[in-house]
Amino acid sequence: MTAYERLKTVRSNGRPTGAAFIDALITDKIELHGDRRYGDDEAIVAGVGYLGKQPVTFIAIDKGTNLDERIRKNFGCPKPEGYRKALRLMKQAEKFGLPVLCIVDTLGAYCGADGEERGQGQSIAENLMEMMTLRTPVISIIAGEGGSGGALALAVADRVYMLENAVFSVITPDGCASILWKDSSRVAEAVECLRITAEDMMRFGVAETVIPENGDFIRLCGGIKAQLEEDFKLLSSLTQEELTEQRYQRFRKLGAYAENKQ
Amino acid sequence: MLDFTKQSDTRESDNSSEKTVGCSSCKAEVLHRVLRENFFICPECGSYQRIPPRERIEMLADTGTFKEIYADIESVDTLDFPMYKEKLEKARTSTGEREAVVCGLMRVDGIECVCFVMDARFIMASLSGAVGEKITRAFELATSVNIPVIGFTASGGARMQEGIFSLMQMAKCSGAVKRHSDTGNLYIAVLTDPTTGGVTASFAMEGDVILAEPKALIGFAGRRVIEQTTGSKLPENFQSAEFMLEHGFVDRIVGRAEQKSVIASLMRMYRNGGNNDSLRKA
Numbered sequence: 001m002t003a004y005e006r007l008k009t010v011r012s013n014g015r016p017t018g019a020a021f022i023d024a025l026i027t028d029k030i031e032l033h034g035d036r037r038y039g040d041d042e043a044i045v046a047g048v049g050y051l052g053k054q055p056v057t058f059i060a061i062d063k064g065t066n067l068d069e070r071i072r073k074n075f076g077c078p079k080p081e082g083y084r085k086a087l088r089l090m091k092q093a094e095k096f097g098l099p100v101l102c103i104v105d106t107l108g109a110y111c112g113a114d115g116e117e118r119g120q121g122q123s124i125a126e127n128l129m130e131m132m133t134l135r136t137p138v139i140s141i142i143a144g145e146g147g148s149g150g151a152l153a154l155a156v157a158d159r160v161y162m163l164e165n166a167v168f169s170v171i172t173p174d175g176c177a178s179i180l181w182k183d184s185s186r187v188a189e190a191v192e193c194l195r196i197t198a199e200d201m202m203r204f205g206v207a208e209t210v211i212p213e214n215g216d217f218i219r220l221c222g223g224i225k226a227q228l229e230e231d232f233k234l235l236s237s238l239t240q241e242e243l244t245e246q247r248y249q250r251f252r253k254l255g256a257y258a259e260n261k262q
Numbered sequence: 263m264l265d266f267t268k269q270s271d272t273r274e275s276d277n278s279s280e281k282t283v284g285c286s287s288c289k290a291e292v293l294h295r296v297l298r299e300n301f302f303i304c305p306e307c308g309s310y311q312r313i314p315p316r317e318r319i320e321m322l323a324d325t326g327t328f329k330e331i332y333a334d335i336e337s338v339d340t341l342d343f344p345m346y347k348e349k350l351e352k353a354r355t356s357t358g359e360r361e362a363v364v365c366g367l368m369r370v371d372g373i374e375c376v377c378f379v380m381d382a383r384f385i386m387a388s389l390s391g392a393v394g395e396k397i398t399r400a401f402e403l404a405t406s407v408n409i410p411v412i413g414f415t416a417s418g419g420a421r422m423q424e425g426i427f428s429l430m431q432m433a434k435c436s437g438a439v440k441r442h443s444d445t446g447n448l449y450i451a452v453l454t455d456p457t458t459g460g461v462t463a464s465f466a467m468e469g470d471v472i473l474a475e476p477k478a479l480i481g482f483a484g485r486r487v488i489e490q491t492t493g494s495k496l497p498e499n500f501q502s503a504e505f506m507l508e509h510g511f512v513d514r515i516v517g518r519a520e521q522k523s524v525i526a527s528l529m530r531m532y533r534n535g536g537n538n539d540s541l542r543k544a
Contacts, residue, residue: 109463111483111491116501119511121462121482128436129468133444148420149432149463149482156433170420170429170460175487180422193343194425206426248437252398254430255391256340262333 003197004188006165007173010144016217018060018103019045021143024221026051026058034085038118041082043073046089051101052229057093059086059154060103077110080123083153087127094136099232102140102154107172109150124153131156133244137235139228142166158247159231160206162198164213168206169196205254286311301518310475312455315364315379318414322522323368331367332399336360337392346423353384362387365400371526376404379414386418389460394431397465401438410448410529415466419459432464439468448532450525453480453512471528474503474512
């Protein structure tokens with residue numbers, strides 16, 4: 001599949017949503033709501049439950065499955081209160097020593113006047129900063145679209161998994177084409193230039209694991225669950241200092257530059 | 263230890279002092295020298311002009327104390343992105359700078375600090391790997407010697423031509439800001455026109471104190487994108503510094519003439535508070 005075909009695949013309606021992954025991975029889940037400041041963003045489904053025998057905090061961006069749901073969830077574009085709900089539950093997870101599982105599937109953070117009024121940028125910034133030193137393991141799975149800062153705000157993690165067809169991008173390829181070439185129809189070209197596939201992310205050191213998408217959804221989630229259990233076990237064996245140091249270094253090394261003495 | 267004995271790296275002004283510059287707002291032709299003496303505020307209409315980083319540093323630093331750091335770091339076309347090399351070359355030629363941020367050590371009213379100043383003339387000060395590396399190192403240095411960071415932000419957002427690496431700079435810089443913060447150090451962010459996108463969603467909004475320049479554009483999503491998505495016209499002052507103050511996302515709007523004294527006062531007060539060790543440890 002080309003990168004563009006993958007993008008179309010993850011944007012298609014039949015794609016399992018963030019909530020579907022949570023349903024398949026987590027048992028006895030109890031959803032928790034609200035950011036304790038303004039409201040509850042339905043674009044983010046979060047709470048506690050069991051991953052096997054391990055209680056975990058789960059946080060998933062959810063696009064919804066029908067039109068009514070999608071409208072309520074802003075098509076999976078979280079608002080500031082969504083990111084603040086996520087951070088509240090991450091800090092709570094830290095307090096109780098629960099590992100955090102994030103499922104990311106978003107075009108990007110919500111773009112609207114009310115989001116700006118309530119600090120869309122600030123809410124993402126705070127997540128990036130706080131997640132960097134969160135003293136409990138965090139694993140993020142890019143399940144569909146990993147769009148820009150709105151995805152990164154749930155992906156400052158110790159491990160990032162990507163589904164085989166998932167994409168991770170600094171900007172939507174549509175937006176890139178429209179800004180660079182003033183032509184949003186050149187999406188396929190932008191996709192190639194931006195390098196957004198799971199394979200690219202592995203090569204760049206942005207992701208550690210690719211989850212193959214062959215077989216049915218239940219089997220796929222079985223594989224993810226086994227990998228999560230193994231990685232959480234490993235991460236839980238580290239001291240909090242080792243954990244946050246490794247997370248810092250994981251991001252510290254990303255980005256290319258030259259250092260040319262003149 | 264930090265070396266403040268070296269001569270300032272701020273470039274000497276050339277013979278362009280009698281050159282005139284057109285105001286970006288009222289279009290009045292103003293002598294460059296006059297504009298410079300007036301903090302790059304148009305004497306005709308009072309509008310704030312964008313300031314090249316070295317001239318901003320000159321306005322802020324005690325004379326002769328600025329020492330540039332990480333000047334050798336520059337962007338590379340790591341994704342082989344169409345036209346990026348040319349774009350970089352053009353930006354370097356037109357600005358005389360190698361990247362979209364200038365970092366350095368300086369004293370402000372005698373207090374030593376690390377500063378970074380972003381340069382909107384350089385590909386809209388978009389967040390490249392080099393920009394992220396320089397800002398990260400600036401915070402790491404300030405953490406290691408326990409001094410404040412003063413950051414003047416400006417940015418159109420991500421450096422699209424560096425793809426996912428650009429996005430990752432948001433996390434990388436935020437990590438360095440957090441470490442600086444966790445060791446009890448002060449970071450003052452000064453948001454200048456325009457501060458948008460990924461920079462707003464990371465280190466611009468992570469200051470202990472966030473100042474903004476009058477009428478600066480500050481926001482996350484672009485106005486056009488929001489208007490297109492929601493199909494509604496936005497008010498004139500939307501995403502201005504004044505709008506951000508009203509909504510609680512900046513501490514103060516500070517005019518350029520007062521910036522140096524406000525920054526120095528803040529550094530002094532927060533530093534002196536930090537001397538109260540007994541309370542801190544209690």
